[in-house]
Amino acid sequence: MTALAGWGRYPRIDCAIAAPRDEAALAALIARGGAIARGMGRAYGDSALSATNTISMRHFKRFRAFDPATGVLEAEAGVTLAEIIETFLPRGWFPLVTPGTKFVSLGGAIAADVHGKNHHGAGSFGACVEWIELMGADGAVARATRDDDRFRWTLGGMGLTGVILRAAIRLQPVASGWIAQTTLPAPDLAAAIEAFEANMDAPYSVAWIDCATSGAARGRSLVMLGRHAAPEALPRAARRDPFAVPRRRLRRLPIDLPSGALNPLTLRAFNAAYWWAGARRAGAALVDWDRYFYPLDAIEGWNRLYGRRGFVQFQCALPLPAAREGLDALLRTIAARGAGSFLAVLKRFGAQEGRLSFPMEGYTLALDFPCNRESLNLMQTLDRITADHGGRFYLAKDARLDAATLHATDPRWSDFAEMRRRTGLAEAFASAQSRRLAL
Amino acid sequence: MSGAVEDAVLILGARSDIARACAQRLARAGHPLMLAARDAATLAGDAEDLKLRHGVAVTCHDFDALATGDHAAFLDALPELPEIALCAVGLMGDQAESQRDPAAAIRVLRSNFEGPAVVLSLLAERFEARGSGTIVGISSVAGERGRASNYVYGAAKAGFTAWLSGLRNRFGRGPVRVITVLPGFVATSMTEGMDLPARLTAQPEEVAEAVYRAIRHRRDVVWVRPVWRVIMAIIRALPEPIFKKTRL
Numbered sequence: 001m002t003a004l005a006g007w008g009r010y011p012r013i014d015c016a017i018a019a020p021r022d023e024a025a026l027a028a029l030i031a032r033g034g035a036i037a038r039g040m041g042r043a044y045g046d047s048a049l050s051a052t053n054t055i056s057m058r059h060f061k062r063f064r065a066f067d068p069a070t071g072v073l074e075a076e077a078g079v080t081l082a083e084i085i086e087t088f089l090p091r092g093w094f095p096l097v098t099p100g101t102k103f104v105s106l107g108g109a110i111a112a113d114v115h116g117k118n119h120h121g122a123g124s125f126g127a128c129v130e131w132i133e134l135m136g137a138d139g140a141v142a143r144a145t146r147d148d149d150r151f152r153w154t155l156g157g158m159g160l161t162g163v164i165l166r167a168a169i170r171l172q173p174v175a176s177g178w179i180a181q182t183t184l185p186a187p188d189l190a191a192a193i194e195a196f197e198a199n200m201d202a203p204y205s206v207a208w209i210d211c212a213t214s215g216a217a218r219g220r221s222l223v224m225l226g227r228h229a230a231p232e233a234l235p236r237a238a239r240r241d242p243f244a245v246p247r248r249r250l251r252r253l254p255i256d257l258p259s260g261a262l263n264p265l266t267l268r269a270f271n272a273a274y275w276w277a278g279a280r281r282a283g284a285a286l287v288d289w290d291r292y293f294y295p296l297d298a299i300e301g302w303n304r305l306y307g308r309r310g311f312v313q314f315q316c317a318l319p320l321p322a323a324r325e326g327l328d329a330l331l332r333t334i335a336a337r338g339a340g341s342f343l344a345v346l347k348r349f350g351a352q353e354g355r356l357s358f359p360m361e362g363y364t365l366a367l368d369f370p371c372n373r374e375s376l377n378l379m380q381t382l383d384r385i386t387a388d389h390g391g392r393f394y395l396a397k398d399a400r401l402d403a404a405t406l407h408a409t410d411p412r413w414s415d416f417a418e419m420r421r422r423t424g425l426a427e428a429f430a431s432a433q434s435r436r437l438a439l
Numbered sequence: 440m441s442g443a444v445e446d447a448v449l450i451l452g453a454r455s456d457i458a459r460a461c462a463q464r465l466a467r468a469g470h471p472l473m474l475a476a477r478d479a480a481t482l483a484g485d486a487e488d489l490k491l492r493h494g495v496a497v498t499c500h501d502f503d504a505l506a507t508g509d510h511a512a513f514l515d516a517l518p519e520l521p522e523i524a525l526c527a528v529g530l531m532g533d534q535a536e537s538q539r540d541p542a543a544a545i546r547v548l549r550s551n552f553e554g555p556a557v558v559l560s561l562l563a564e565r566f567e568a569r570g571s572g573t574i575v576g577i578s579s580v581a582g583e584r585g586r587a588s589n590y591v592y593g594a595a596k597a598g599f600t601a602w603l604s605g606l607r608n609r610f611g612r613g614p615v616r617v618i619t620v621l622p623g624f625v626a627t628s629m630t631e632g633m634d635l636p637a638r639l640t641a642q643p644e645e646v647a648e649a650v651y652r653a654i655r656h657r658r659d660v661v662w663v664r665p666v667w668r669v670i671m672a673i674i675r676a677l678p679e680p681i682f683k684k685t686r687l
Contacts, residue, residue, distance in 0.1 A: 019631075062484050063488045
């Protein structure tokens with residue numbers, strides 16, 4: 001038994017974990033039932049934890065084929081986006097969709113149908129997936145293509161439809177490793193939304209939002225737009241090799257911060273400082289891909305920032321018509337409690353694509369809270385506000401939602417659970433999260 | 440001269456975790472690879488991955504370390520004589536089984552000593568004739584002193600370490616270079632399920648980095664984690680009357 005947790009380090013569960021090296025060993029593990037595959041452990045909560053049967057996919061990490069004419073890459077599920085970028089960016093290719101860390105596995109990205117800063121234009125991760133090969137409850141391996149029912153249940157299905165073994169994904173051609181970034185300071189929430197709506201043609205957009213400040217400046221944000229830079233836009237020195245970017249020094253958070261280090265005072269101070277620093281640097285800048293897409297990857301173990309007890313993340317999506325009002329209510333509640341986090345993110349989503357995809361046309365708000373009783377109580381209030389505005393929740397970030405709230409706000413999961421019961425998948429595949437949420 | 444990136448590397452026992460990590464590291468540096476193991480068809484997935492990631496040429500070859508009579512023919516059938524040969528062939532076996540069953544003990548002795556020594560002897564002859572070549576042998580700290588917990592494996596590795604040492608001495612003035620690698624505990628399929636102390640246990644990638652640097656910097660004997668050098672020095676220094684009563 002090994003104590004395992006997700007990225008938020010809550011909950012921590014003693015799990016039987018095995019790391020098979022081939023399909024036969026994997027099939028033998030699946031036959032025990034209650035199995036869940038685990039990749040890089042970057043889901044925040046208990047998505048990739050099963051007390052009785054957690055299966056690490058770290059030995060399944062080979063590239064299988066790449067077609068330079070189409071950009072389609074076939075790889076095993078344990079391959080990470082970091083490896084894909086390291087290998088293919090120098091040849092002019094980049095993932096079509098990437099979440100905020102490059103240390104996710106391909107299998108995890110598919111299972112959570114992750115999204116990135118280009119969701120409003122490119123869609124979620126599923127948009128680049130051509131097919132998935134899954135090992136089912138009986139140990140048989142089958143390929144599911146985009147039209148298959150199994151494909152639709154697997155994309156966003158949190159690993160509960162089988163173990164993802166391999167997939168083919170389409171990369172996008174890029175002309176450089178640099179992003180032309182424009183930062184727009186928005187003095188309040190309305191201005192932030194306006195900035196998003198006015199820039200729907202920017203390939204990438206995301207905002208850091210100050211959720212510690214109340215009053216007239218509530219919801220002030222730094223909206224960051226980006227597009228892949230053309231080589232001509234680069235300084236002369238970088239033009240010779242437009243895919244080479246300065247290597248970042250990896251910093252490490254060596255210790256757990258004391259749990260009280262994050263308090264209303266430090267939060268307000270940090271958020272104010274971040275806002276003023278960002279507003280002063282507003283305008284255009286060239287940023288390399290690593291700093292643009294993965295600012296936090298430079299600090300190894302940043303999840304220790306919240307102390308030994310860990311942290312929980314709240315991420316919801318709100319439909320466009322109710323987004324403004326809903327966000328306002330969420331921010332009001334968070335600021336009134338003196339809660340909030342260093343890194344709160346606001347983002348405009350495009351339409352939902354996959355059957356189980358989290359994004360919907362509207363806005364998403366994501367923020368961390370230190371894991372304690374007050375936070376968990378506050379999050380229940382936020383759940384209610386989200387539900388009242390027709391919103392839904394992101395399971396890759398979740399560690400504490402209750403089943404009733406999930407099924408009431410998002411009936412797709414009830415269909416999913418029903419399908420799992422009908423097909424026998426429910427016995428074969430389960431995570432601590434699927435049990436908590438009655439999936 | 441051995442060590443240039445265009446030098447082809449032959450990896451014997453290419454399916455082991457250490458060998459696979461070495462293949463990645465050496466391909467990343469630009470070396471073309473020849474992967475050799477039993478049932479070479481099963482190496483195709485690794486070969487494709489190495490080609491895609493690093494853009495180097497990779498070929499796969501059937502090789503059975505215990506079929507020593509076939510080793511010369513195996514080497515003659517390779518597309519070229521490699522500049523560097525890395526031997527990661529090894530079999531831990533089960534000590535209790537090796538004590539009980541002579542056939543099991545023989546398998547451990549032959550896999551860790553006889554097979555590697557025979558194929559590397561043949562390579563050394565060919566390297567000498569050509570006037571260049573580097574031999575890298577993955578041995579074990581277990582060969583530094585026989586202990587009750589794994590002395591059959593340890594004895595075979597002791598033999599292999601002594602053999603590598605002798606070969607290095609024979610070619611002390613060239614033209615063949617010989618590198619002995621002593622990994623200590625490594626988290627591999629060989630040790631899976633064993634309860635190993637984290638501070639003493641290297642990842643296969645760490646061994647690969649040590650191998651790569653040893654080739655680059657022309658080292659003779661490499662302790663992957665220096666702490667093992669201290670540990671084994673102490674174990675070796677224990678007087679036999681005391682040592683025989685220990686449980687190590």
